[in-house]
Amino acid sequence: MASENKSWVTAADVARLAGVSRSAVSRTFTPGASVSEPTRKKVMAAASELGYQVNIIARTMITGNSNFVGIITAGFDNPFRSKLLAPLVHHLALQGFIPLLMNADDPQQLAPSLRQLLSYHVTGVILTSGAPPLSLAEEYLSKKIPVTLINRHADLPGADRICSDNAQGAGLVSALFSQQGLHRLAFIGEDAANFSTSQRWQAFHQCQPQAVALFCPNGGYQAGWDAAEKLLADYPDRQGLFCATDMLAMGALDYLRQHPAFSAIKVVGFDDIPQASFAAYQLTTIQQDTDQLALLAVHSLLERLKNFSQPSQQKTVPVQLIRRHSA
Template sequence: MRGHKVTSFDVARRAGVSRAAVSRTFTPNASVSPETREKVIKAAKELGYRVNYLARSLINRRSDFVGVVAAGMDNPFRAMQIEQITKSLVRRNFRPILLPADQGESADHVMNQLLHYNVSGVLVTSDAPPTALCAEFAAAGVPIVLINKADTIPSVDRVISDNAAAGRLAATTLVEAGARRLAVVAAAAPSYTARCRQQAFVSACYSMQVEARVISVAVNDYDHGVAAAERLEGADGVFCVNDYMACGLIDGLRRKGNGAAEAIRVIGHDDIPQAAWSAYELTTIRQPSDLQAEQAINLLVSRMDEPSTPERVETTPVTLVRRRTA
């Protein structure tokens, strides 16, 4: 069939079955006998047939596509998170479309692209599109779940890590390790998670009558962690609101020399793979990206089935992972 675009009709003719049988074979969870499935798969392979899922979505008015919008892709935690989300979507017979959104830039063009794919839903990670744009999509009937974002939007569900517990846990762990002059390193804006962790940390220190100061940086990333190491004069315990920045801070302390890296206890957040490396052995607070992905997709599927359900919030628990740095 050189020069001819193979269709489901061609597959049906080769397999000796109906076109409906071909459609059911390539539809997840559809009823089709093993014998028919085998015939159809064999014919499809022989003809080089591939299902046009985009065309199918236009016909069915609902696709298997789910948009995943993420910013801060340089952060190893984001890579972990996206991997868990996309794997979980595929296990449930959805097809993820990943669209990166740069922090601080308009995400309108990114979100609008999703409409062209007739997506069944959208998952939005922290620091990605603004509230107003998410609200527009929800109003248009596109199910959306926000992960680690603060804003309450009608008909939009959220999954939020227990940031308050994380801040308190970091403070108590440092104090129990003997630190008394504490600092927290966090970006002043726009991260909701960073603000929550910072505020809970400072509040916990205050309740324990322990000194705590805030070292504000522009972005919660490695480079700003390195720079923050120059501003820790007098501190003996530090909480970085993510591991990516904590690794930078540890390397910054090493560059200073004079035993600075050994003199200051450091705790991070997220438990990225690098935290366990022998170069860091970072004590951290684990945010389980696998559980978070399941929570978000459960909410999304539920919203697809029951669009009028009031907005919901689920909290992802955190746990301390103790290593050498605290």
């Protein structure tokens, strides 16, 4: 039995109770390793009695491999990224991976975060929208660590891209406004250099050449309020607003409600975060399929692990229009 003065049960404890060698315990808990069925049963019974858990860190140090996958994101307070994290963790777990979540909000923490993930010998990395510069992806790829980008763009050998169909979403919004007889339109987006914002605006502008645009430092609620105020000061005749994120849309919608002259303006967002369906907003929006984004991201990592040198792939996930009361 394990010594009472130890806080963790070791493989040696399991080996003693099961009456087998330490290497037999290791093989039992190593997928694909050779171990006889009687030995496996004795080891599993002893492990269950002792409450033994594999020391993954120790195994990583010995084998040089791990089942850790790094998830690098920024803006933990962003509802869409929170909505995306849950299915990412779920699909990683289904494949036997353990996620290591890194917050890239603080630029001074980028280098320490990089070193920390590398110290765990991560088997792959997922970078989400709003995450840090792509130079981070290059660091991992240089070490033959597969990288998947979600809602980001980069032509990097060894990196795969999973993106929502921004052009489809913008087309759905344009068609909705046209069906409603609205022609004096505007777009509110994050920084114009943002990949998703840029795609959504370009596709919307192609459908609605007369539309005007205003870009903000970020995609948050207050930015949406401020953008609506500034835009309508210059274009008070707008009939519809297409916002690149739901948070921008909710900020803009609250501004309109505070100013009766603009209360008839229709507003459409993008993401379909949980708050979009709240009674206070009932926001019409473009829904991103976060479960499918996560599933394809994990599958891309698996494919890349089998063949790191295969050509980079881009997979596009369809979106859909969710009609509520704001448009």
